[in-house]
Amino acid sequence: MHDIKKPNILHIFTDMQRFDTIGCLGNPVIKTPNLDRLCGEGVAFTNAFSPSPVCIAARCSMISGQYPLHTGCYENDIMPTDGRKTFMGALTEDGYRTHGIGKCHFTPDRFELKGFQTREIQEELGDDPENLDRNNYLKYLHDAGYEHVCEEHGIRGEMYYTPQPSVLPAADHPTQWVADRSIKFISQPHTKPWYLFASFIHPHPPLTPPAPWHKLYRPSLMPAPNVPQDWESLITYVNRVQNRYKYADQGLSIHQMRLIKAYYYACISFVDYQVGRILDALQVAGALDSTLILFSSDHGEHLGDRNCLGKRSMHDSSARVPMIVSQPGRFEGGKTCTTPVSLVDIAPTFLSASGNIEYQRTGKLGSHALDGVDMHDILTGRSDRKVVFSQLSYPDAMTPLCIAPEDRKYLAIEDEITKRAHFSSYMAVSEKWKYFYSAPDNKEFLFDRINDPQETRNKIGLPFVSQSYTEMKKALIEHLKAGGEGAGITGDSWRVFPQIRLNPDPDTGLLIQDGYTPWAQMDLPTGYDC
Numbered sequence: 001m002h003d004i005k006k007p008n009i010l011h012i013f014t015d016m017q018r019f020d021t022i023g024c025l026g027n028p029v030i031k032t033p034n035l036d037r038l039c040g041e042g043v044a045f046t047n048a049f050s051p052s053p054v055c056i057a058a059r060c061s062m063i064s065g066q067y068p069l070h071t072g073c074y075e076n077d078i079m080p081t082d083g084r085k086t087f088m089g090a091l092t093e094d095g096y097r098t099h100g101i102g103k104c105h106f107t108p109d110r111f112e113l114k115g116f117q118t119r120e121i122q123e124e125l126g127d128d129p130e131n132l133d134r135n136n137y138l139k140y141l142h143d144a145g146y147e148h149v150c151e152e153h154g155i156r157g158e159m160y161y162t163p164q165p166s167v168l169p170a171a172d173h174p175t176q177w178v179a180d181r182s183i184k185f186i187s188q189p190h191t192k193p194w195y196l197f198a199s200f201i202h203p204h205p206p207l208t209p210p211a212p213w214h215k216l217y218r219p220s221l222m223p224a225p226n227v228p229q230d231w232e233s234l235i236t237y238v239n240r241v242q243n244r245y246k247y248a249d250q251g252l253s254i255h256q257m258r259l260i261k262a263y264y265y266a267c268i269s270f271v272d273y274q275v276g277r278i279l280d281a282l283q284v285a286g287a288l289d290s291t292l293i294l295f296s297s298d299h300g301e302h303l304g305d306r307n308c309l310g311k312r313s314m315h316d317s318s319a320r321v322p323m324i325v326s327q328p329g330r331f332e333g334g335k336t337c338t339t340p341v342s343l344v345d346i347a348p349t350f351l352s353a354s355g356n357i358e359y360q361r362t363g364k365l366g367s368h369a370l371d372g373v374d375m376h377d378i379l380t381g382r383s384d385r386k387v388v389f390s391q392l393s394y395p396d397a398m399t400p401l402c403i404a405p406e407d408r409k410y411l412a413i414e415d416e417i418t419k420r421a422h423f424s425s426y427m428a429v430s431e432k433w434k435y436f437y438s439a440p441d442n443k444e445f446l447f448d449r450i451n452d453p454q455e456t457r458n459k460i461g462l463p464f465v466s467q468s469y470t471e472m473k474k475a476l477i478e479h480l481k482a483g484g485e486g487a488g489i490t491g492d493s494w495r496v497f498p499q500i501r502l503n504p505d506p507d508t509g510l511l512i513q514d515g516y517t518p519w520a521q522m523d524l525p526t527g528y529d530c
Helices: 033-041 055-064 087-093 137-145 176-189 237-245 254-284 345-355 357-362 375-380 404-414 414-420 463-482
Strands: 008-014 043-045 097-102 118-121 194-199 292-299 323-327 333-335 387-395 424-427 433-438 443-448
Touching: 008 254, 008 345, 033 292, 033 323, 043 375, 055 345, 087 097, 087 176, 087 194, 087 345, 097 137, 097 176, 118 137, 118 404, 118 463, 137 176, 176 194, 176 254, 254 292, 292 345, 333 375, 345 357, 375 404, 387 463, 404 414, 414 424, 433 463
Parallel strands: 008 194, 008 292, 043 333, 097 118, 097 194
Antiparallel strands: 043 323, 292 323, 387 424, 424 433, 433 443
């Protein structure tokens, strides 16, 4: 056994999991006994936020410990290609055995290591035939005889948000495969401390739990979405675009939304079951007391709240994530911490726990400074930080057809910095208040997080909260200016851009996102051409 002064680090990560999907933290419907166990042993940070509520940008910020204004990644786009260090690379250099299993969503090269010594790869949307041997999960399915499966993570395209039982049994399901590989890694003899990234694609749509898990929750017993009376005034450009291409802007059925929630919860419960298996393997290996365990997700999912599906907005349903940390002597006791934290805090938390000399001496990760702080300092009050931030810019390749034809000229702006600002949303959030601004709408939002936790009323125009409004707006603008993100700012306020309107044609901009397995033959017989 290695020196426990350098703990193992088990980093369990999900994709698109809302903050309010853990039983013991206030959800009376969902079954998460193993995450409840982790909360009972560690610390639940109940105000955790994504630095950018979308997959790639959030993960880029997490592994670098930087907000998007420093990574340059604001969407599902290219991660920095300048060779900047990740916390996995720092741990590798510090003598850790580092291994990644499951979804990393690295760009531009999905097979890149980015500091890991080794990876076992499982990503979405199939792959090219020549990559079959490099995509470990697809190779596993191929060798197991699943050549009839053409979309291993479920059918996307028009059925992206149509709940569907997995075509794979539980034993070969992508969620269980990540756990199986994680258990094998943990169970091996280790002479060095290790860092393991166990990353599940679920509950990201398509929602495909295996049988019998798809029957765990009955839709008619699921709670209805949060749809305030004035919901249309509470959503933004990014919500409207997503609703269009996700087939959700022509009306949502309450029964459909409860069915989606039932399958979403089933996916999470199946992940929870795998978390229990991984924790049991740690215990059998005698490594439970010498391991820092962190569970989180990259962003949330609206699930019909405000009649929206998807992510990307700054509402809690999209931008707020679960965050549980457990480590004997540092994060323990079944506590909760309500001070805001962010995914950018994961890197300094790991580096501090590992005793990384460079970080302790300089506060940096390689050549760049970290925007986050050690969550142990948040927990113990050694950090006085009260506000965390988020940013997303969405002039995305999927959006042009969703936008009114006369407004598409704003996507053709040659000045990429100005275009980014025009399509950006920015957020500052404290324990009490959330302030965010949507530039495509030229609209501000202020939510009272204590008295209106469901974000049902925008307080921006009330004189009673003018001081809080001024303070939160100032904190956000100062953060952006300090990071060189000033293209959307004029003086001490926001630069006014033309508002972006949705295409009035309801069939224009619908998403088709197919991703077939390398061996799938999609040719139809003669006479059945598409």
